[in-house]
Amino acid sequence: MITFEHVNKTYQDGTTAVDSLDLVIEPHSFTVFVGPSGCGKTTSMRMINRMITPTSGVITVDGRNIADTDAVKLRRGIGYVIQSAGLLPHRTVVDNVATVPVLNGETRRAARKAALDVLERVGLDPAFASRYPAQLSGGQQQRVGVARALAADPPILLMDEPFSAVDPVVREDLQTEMLRLQADLQKTIVFVTHDIDEAVRLGDHIAVFGPQGRLQQYDKPETVLAAPATPFVAGFVGRDRGYRGLSFRSAQSVTMHPIQTATQDEVVSLRLEQGQWVLLVDSQRRPLGWIDATGVEKVRDGRSIDESTAAGGSLFLEGGDLRQALDSAISSPSGIGVAVDASGAAVGSVDGAEILENLAAQRKSEDSERNRHHFLATGDTDQ
Numbered sequence: 001m002i003t004f005e006h007v008n009k010t011y012q013d014g015t016t017a018v019d020s021l022d023l024v025i026e027p028h029s030f031t032v033f034v035g036p037s038g039c040g041k042t043t044s045m046r047m048i049n050r051m052i053t054p055t056s057g058v059i060t061v062d063g064r065n066i067a068d069t070d071a072v073k074l075r076r077g078i079g080y081v082i083q084s085a086g087l088l089p090h091r092t093v094v095d096n097v098a099t100v101p102v103l104n105g106e107t108r109r110a111a112r113k114a115a116l117d118v119l120e121r122v123g124l125d126p127a128f129a130s131r132y133p134a135q136l137s138g139g140q141q142q143r144v145g146v147a148r149a150l151a152a153d154p155p156i157l158l159m160d161e162p163f164s165a166v167d168p169v170v171r172e173d174l175q176t177e178m179l180r181l182q183a184d185l186q187k188t189i190v191f192v193t194h195d196i197d198e199a200v201r202l203g204d205h206i207a208v209f210g211p212q213g214r215l216q217q218y219d220k221p222e223t224v225l226a227a228p229a230t231p232f233v234a235g236f237v238g239r240d241r242g243y244r245g246l247s248f249r250s251a252q253s254v255t256m257h258p259i260q261t262a263t264q265d266e267v268v269s270l271r272l273e274q275g276q277w278v279l280l281v282d283s284q285r286r287p288l289g290w291i292d293a294t295g296v297e298k299v300r301d302g303r304s305i306d307e308s309t310a311a312g313g314s315l316f317l318e319g320g321d322l323r324q325a326l327d328s329a330i331s332s333p334s335g336i337g338v339a340v341d342a343s344g345a346a347v348g349s350v351d352g353a354e355i356l357e358n359l360a361a362q363r364k365s366e367d368s369e370r371n372r373h374h375f376l377a378t379g380d381t382d383q
């Protein structure tokens with residue numbers, strides 16, 4: 001069991017990321033932290049394995065205050081999966097998966113054999129075991145990321161937006177695989193996403209986070225959908241009028257803007273204002289993450305690109321639906337959604353606020369159309 005008791009986190013710059021969090025996560029449950037970008041989901045999750053230290057409050061794992069445990073030992077019992085899979089590029093797939101068991105003292109041979117079993121468990125063809133991560137698709141890399149987190153058989157698994165960077169079809173496959181795995185393994189899983197559909201599909205419990213890092217509701221998915229506890233939750237999960245109805249609408253009507261990009265070599269010469277973000281891309285214009293003025297400073301100070309960039313949000317295919325466009329903007333640290341072409345190259349951007357305005361306008365005209373039909377049908381001309 002994992003518990004949060006009055007947990008707060010305020011960063012050095014004064015940002016309150018988590019505000020008075022109380023939560024009990026049952027053993028073997030699949031708990032999803034969901035909410036828009038910046039509402040404290042990742043911070044809450046990373047406090048469980050002590051990557052981040054709370055400002056106040058107590059977190060326990062199996063009845064023990066984690067502040068009193070050895071962080072290395074604690075993490076041995078907690079697998080961790082991130083959005084970019086975080087694989088070591090110069091190691092083969094099987095050696096990536098065997099990394100933690102080898103660190104824990106297993107022989108390389110035994111660890112490799114166990115790694116092959118885990119790879120099979122997550123649905124990866126053994127033929128991929130001797131390849132390097134760059135030779136795999138995004139979805140396959142994520143499967144390896146999950147296998148690596150499971151290799152040492154930890155009772156707890158933390159997953160931070162693990163499927164956000166892959167396309168919607170692959171994402172659905174990975175979700176199905178995750179459900180199958182959990183039915184089999186019965187881990188205690190904490191999963192972070194900004195996507196309410198993903199949360200409802202995967203979670204047996206959902207924690208909806210809102211502005212200023214405040215937990216809005218913690219319930220079974222069906223209760224969150226049927227009886228939202230706050231207006232914020234109602235807006236976030238609203239079935240027809242909210243986020244979930246958007247898949248039926250095309251993003252064609254949303255204005256596409258040019259997107260400012262830079263390659264890794266260009267980063268040092270960027271001049272950015274506070275609050276301005278630039279999309280980092282590879283030589284084929286495929287998105288790698290976002291960088292702002294603080295990140296550029298870090299690169300100039302000699303820090304690596306990885307340390308200096310924020311992971312990108314989800315991407316959407318140009319001509320896709322409004323739901324994917326908004327999803328991309330909501331999940332992005334810059335609030336800008338990135339459109340890609342079939343080759344994965346960035347072709348333009350959309351603005352989250354603009355999408356919402358556009359949506360409001362579409363709904364208004366639909367409502368007046370619906371009213372007109374209603375009045376014509378009933379002959380009611382009072383209004």
Ligand SMILES: Nc1ncnc2c1ncn2[C@@H]1O[C@H](COP(=O)(O)OP(=O)(O)OP(=O)(O)O)[C@@H](O)[C@H]1O
Nearest residue numbers: 011013015017036037038039040041042043044333
């Ligand atoms: N190291 C940090 N220093 C200062 N502020 C931070 C730091 N890390 C996160 N924050 C801020 O704390 C708030 C919560 O961030 P957090 O990453 O936990 O949110 P989130 O819901 O997981 O969003 P995202 O999906 O974008 O990561 C945000 O306002 C964020 O800008």
